[in-house]
Structure formats: C-alpha cells, structure tokens
Amino acid sequence: NKITDEGIRRLIQLHTLNASFNEKITDEGIRCLIQLHTLNASHNKKITNKGIKHLQLKILNASDNSGITDEGIRHLMQLYKLNASFNEKITDMGIRYLMQLHTLDASYNEKITDEGIKHLQLHKLDISYNTKITDEGIKHMQLHTLDISHNTKITDEGIKHQGTNVPIAKLHTLNASRNNNITDEGIKHLQLHTLDASWNNNITDEGIKHLQLHTLDASWNNNITDEGIKHMQLHALYASYNKKITDE
The missing domain is CATH 3.80.10.10 (Ribonuclease Inhibitor)
Incomplete structure (x- = not known):
C-alpha cells in the first residue's frame, strides 16, 4: 500500500x-x-x-x-x-x-462483559465467541440486531419476553448459528425479519412458522423443512446442505 x-x-x-x-x-x-x-x-x-x-x-x-x-x-x-x-x-x-x-x-473480546454493557443503550450488538456476555447482560436491552453465534451463554431466557420488563420483541435480526441454547421457545414470540438458524437444530419448523421472515439461513439445519417455510414470503433463503428444503 x-x-x-x-x-x-x-x-x-x-x-x-x-x-x-x-x-x-x-x-x-x-x-x-x-x-x-x-x-x-x-x-x-x-x-x-x-x-x-x-x-x-x-x-x-x-x-x-x-x-x-x-x-x-x-x-x-x-x-x-x-x-x-x-x-x-x-x-x-x-x-x-x-x-x-x-x-x-465485542466478538472475540472477553474483556467486555455484562458489567460493561449494562448501562449502554445499544441498538446493534455482536457478542459471538464472547461468553462473558450472558443473558443477564442483554435481557433489559431493546436491541434491533443481535449476533450470538457460538455464544452458548445466551439462551432462550435472554431473548424472550421478560415478563413486565420492556421485551426484546423489537429484535429485527438474530444470528443464532451454532448456538443450540436458542430454541423454538426463545424465538417464537419475536418479530424477526432476519434469522440465521444455520447449524442450530433446536430451531425447527415449529419455531419459525409464525414469524414473518424476509431472510432465513437454514443451512446445515435439517429441522427446518419445506413445511416450515411454505407460507413465508421470503426475499432470501440460504439452504446449503439442508436436504429437507427442496425445489418443491
């Protein structure tokens, strides 16, 4: 250069x-x-x-x-x-x-923890490969975009409606790739437009069927099938190595 x-x-x-x-x-x-x-x-x-x-x-x-x-x-x-x-x-x-x-x-940076983010009013947060940020750190946030791939300290409890607290239901984009602690139970009440459920077999047809998704990554996830996506108005679908999503 x-x-x-x-x-x-x-x-x-x-x-x-x-x-x-x-x-x-x-x-x-x-x-x-x-x-x-x-x-x-x-x-x-x-x-x-x-x-x-x-x-x-x-x-x-x-x-x-x-x-x-x-x-x-x-x-x-x-x-x-x-x-x-x-x-x-x-x-x-x-x-x-x-x-x-x-x-x-804050991906790949475990010096940033729940304690550091708790007073911030974040809109977008990437905590992939950072297990020092947990459910406790994000549960009161009103996030729009969240990447929790490879971070199993974030579970359904962290992302689902928090009782009387402000819900995270404003969440628009979620990357739950390779995080099997995010399941159908966690996502079913969210208002997601974009979901990465690749390599996460705990997200299935049952979890996505009520979502109004625009973009879905179901690569390497055979629990998302033709049945789950058939009523969706998807703009983009990624289904590499998913034998349950077909041309039909």
Whole structure:
C-alpha cells in the first residue's frame, strides 16, 4: 500500500479513512485530520491512543489493534459505532463512558462483559465467541440486531419476553448459528425479519412458522423443512446442505 502519512496529512477535510493493514499511516498522519469522524484502524498498531485522542470520532474500528485501549476511547464521547473485536485492551472500563454508543462489536473480546454493557443503550450488538456476555447482560436491552453465534451463554431466557420488563420483541435480526441454547421457545414470540438458524437444530419448523421472515439461513439445519417455510414470503433463503428444503 503506497498511501502514507505524507499523502494524507494535507487532506484536512477528510472525514472517512480506512487505514486497515497499512502501518505507513500512523498517529503522526492522522493527528491533523480534525474533520475525521470515521476511522478504520484495524490491524494497524501504528495508530494508537496518541493519534485518536484529539479526534471527534463517531465510528471507530479498533479490531486487532492493541495500540488503541480504554485510555484512548474513553475520551470519544460522541462515539456511535465501535468494533472492539480481537482487542482485549478495550474492556468494560473503556466502554462504560460511551453513552452515545449505538453499535458494538465485542466478538472475540472477553474483556467486555455484562458489567460493561449494562448501562449502554445499544441498538446493534455482536457478542459471538464472547461468553462473558450472558443473558443477564442483554435481557433489559431493546436491541434491533443481535449476533450470538457460538455464544452458548445466551439462551432462550435472554431473548424472550421478560415478563413486565420492556421485551426484546423489537429484535429485527438474530444470528443464532451454532448456538443450540436458542430454541423454538426463545424465538417464537419475536418479530424477526432476519434469522440465521444455520447449524442450530433446536430451531425447527415449529419455531419459525409464525414469524414473518424476509431472510432465513437454514443451512446445515435439517429441522427446518419445506413445511416450515411454505407460507413465508421470503426475499432470501440460504439452504446449503439442508436436504429437507427442496425445489418443491
């Protein structure tokens, strides 16, 4: 990649920068980009707390970048979207100050736990491969999009209607792939438009039959069959290695 600090430092009107995998872009290059609101610094450890601390970022991808830590993000009070996957230098202590945060990717980062997210008003949450976030952490949230693939600490109890509390029935998109603790019982009262039930044989025709799905992934799940989908008005269907969904 031939884009370096020298090339970007004069772009003082720049508002979006992708510096992923490009360590020729460093703290020195971005420090003068005062208009910058979107930064992808993933896989680039030459961008650190020092470079971002004076920026007014709204969107930050710090995936697999241990140079960006709690100390760096706690000053980003306007941050709207954060990717902290594969970065255990971003923990509960850092995200607790981000009261404007709308979207959080905490996948593969077990330093972000129930304690860190409980006061946030998140809209989209990815906690795949993060078993430190459990039913307790999400049960009072009003999420729109939730990825709990490969996270068996999220169960039906976490996603279904919570008695007199505000329900998670506003949930629009759910990825329950490879999470067999999500079953028909958990999803049947949700108002889902998009469901990934791949590799999850505990989601069956019985669970999906009352849903008004637009998109369904039933790959590697032979408990979802022609019978379950026949009345659906699907826009997209993924059925790889599912012998129970046929052309009929």
